[in-house]
Amino acid sequence: MCEVATIRHISKCTIKPHHTSEESQQPCYLTPWDLSLLTTDYYQKGLLFKKPQHLSVENIIDQLKDSLSCTLTQFFPLCGRLVTKKNADPHSYCVFVDCENGLGAELVYVFAADQKISDILSPIDVPPIVESLFPLDRAINHDGHNLPLLAVQVTELVDGIFIGCSFNHAVADGGSFWRFMSAWTEISRKTEENIEHIPRCPVTKRWFLNSQDQIINLPYSHHDEFIVRYVPTPLRERMFHFSSQSIAQIKEKANADVSTNKISSFQALAAFVWRSVTRARCFAANQKTTCWITVDNRLRLDPPLSKDYFGNCISAIYSTTTAGEILSNSLGWSALILNKEIAAYTSEKACATIEALTKVPYIYQYGVLNDSGSVSFGSSPRFDVYGNDFGWGAPIAVRSGYGNKYDGMMEMFPGREGGGSVDLEVCLIPESMAALEMDGEFMTAVSSASA
Template sequence: MVSHPEVRHISRCSIKPEFVSEESKQRFHLTPWDLSLLSAHYIQTGLLFSKPIATNDPSITIIDNLKDSLSRTLVQFLPLAGHLVTHKQEDPPSYSISISLDCKNTPGVEFMHAVADVTTSDILSPIDVPPIVQSFFPLDKAVNHDGHTLPLLAVQVTEILDGIFIACSFNHVVGDGVSYWNFFNAWAEICRTINGKQDHISCPPILQRWFLDGHGPIINLPFSHHDEFIDRYRPPVVLRERYFHFSSQSIARLKAKANTEDNTSTISSFQALSALVWRCVTRSRRRLSSHQKTSCRFAINNRSRLNPPLSPDYFGNCVQPAGADATVGEVLNHGFGWAARLLHDAVSGHSDSKVRESLEAWMRSPLIYQFRKHFDPSSIMMGCSPRFNMYGCDFGWGKAEAVRSGSANKFDGKVSLYPGREGGGSVDLEVNLPAESMTALESDPEFMDAVSPSQHQTH
């Protein structure tokens, strides 16, 4: 039997903000976008770096610097140091959830230091993501509602033989992908300037939550117990997880092809790539009938779509799902540009008025997303974004080698988009499919003709 490498935990501690003023101790109310994610998993994304050079002072380790800079960063990202609280009232009946910050009675941020006898090549060279990567992430299987008793942010720093992996499990109720990467970049910024003790960050977060006029800040949910809306979903089959690289030239060709086929110039790179994935993944699911419904969903950032717009530094959730529906036969029998047009229309129709209408509808009938109910194995969900500044996270050791994610929020048809390391509009796709469907995708000419060689894979 082949033995697999294991992650060994060296230490564990709680990191709290360097200081919290009395006026900062408060209750952070949650919006419909925040509350709708109570049953989803934490965001789990991390960065792999080459082995950092030791600090000039041998008494100060890289781990010390990461802890110190994290404590300083939390001063500006206070909700991450809090915990969820449920407020119930009998008369009149009410059930609300918020973030409470009281540094004397709060878990703070969990920080773990670990080691593993693997190399960068062991992580990046295999065709499928090796299982050890999931062991780099804390709070496995936790759903966001668990933030009542678990920390809202947990960090694991794993030293490997020739590098270091920084992984965060970030409660999705606290913020979306934009918020996550704003935090990660702020932490890196403070860490790389820590010798000068600078706590300034380029993009301070805006912590004040945005609510629809006439609603909030306290939102009462129509529940009496969390068992009514929590579903601890795990995929019913083992999924293969693989990365596919698309160079900027390949993305440009896809965009040009989609626009040519649809006789337009308005289809974006994201819409073209998503249409390709929708078509090819649908084709790889060979048991689907032509009349079966399928959809391509993605999360739209509402910050710039609201009128007036919210700041890019708004800290919280400001995304909602959108997408297109069709039958399997329509997606496969029409051209590539047809599918891209459907996705373009879904994005262009996502206006300020539509956002507000959807929030009004949510207030009338609150919905907590559950994978089992709201995602089906004939559809795909495009998550994350290649616009996030992942490779700009410089802790003082230079650019990361790669982005990888944990097991959270993964199911048949979940696809995550990351920027390619070389930049320039290149994209890495993380695709999760059952083995049979992944094998079919790997032999799909339309898909593989668009895939570019990866600098990491040797196969």
């Protein structure tokens, strides 16, 4: 457990929608993509702000409560709870969100008496105190039967405010989370009467490949048959900053290596990190290594879904090679592998994946899915992280909680200065992280101006 001695809980309350609608009283049936995440951790992301001088913390808490209530009017699935409905004859096992009896989201206010912004940002490794800035510690998504699907912790620091969110990943993905944050901060900034109006309302109706498949029957009789609470080995976690100039150089080299212009900045950086981590792990030449990349299917589908589709609409695609191949070949060779795999993941493949999951539902388990040879990339440098101003200024940093971390997990966020810069959150076992820190090629590409 992380160090929590300085954290003092002040208050906790339930936040319900400002008002309800007919749609918000209907069950929200989960898609195969949603259900596949039942045993992974809650999605935990938080924003760090400088403490505003013109507002008291009490004013801030009241403002957050009111604006969250208005936001939940549109994002009403977050107010429900998961429900399992099952029958023995004939067999059925269905998990869905009960919105009608929505019990609300949770908002907690805590005070970290002697913690400053510098205590979070200055250490080389992400410090243990960061885990204490998020609610619902160690919760998995299936716990949403009894826990809120959204919990927010507002932590008052000596000179800052940290807003940490634990968001049930079986209900929606990272893109949905950041759209929710964008709506919440926009409503928080409003002062006029039409406070609940937002220009991009979420599309809460779930997408199913076939309309008759809206109730997915899981092949289980009891949740003990599929629930596994994954506990990772001890990890070190660091934030590495890549400037836009550094990423441009990495992209240019990757494309030049294989005489193409098809490799994107993301693909080049992912390949660069994949090679660097493989080198740091000191694998034998024949050791297999896999790079997992999360892709958004919204615009990939034909016809495409709205960018504002609220739910899980992501797939994990992967490329596998050996340590010997990835290290004996050029950066461009590795990047081109990723480029081809991403390009090949068409609407037809996405639909085939969801069709297979509809016929034979699958629930991911980290202990089975990941191994010591994997590198996985989550989040996205395209998420609007630093546009989330509640009315007291833009955030100065983004951090993640305990959830969904394991050896080789990487998350990309936009750099605070914008312009295509990236902050990379890296989780590795201590000996691999130490080797990565001694890797001249990797550290030369890293800027010291990390958030």
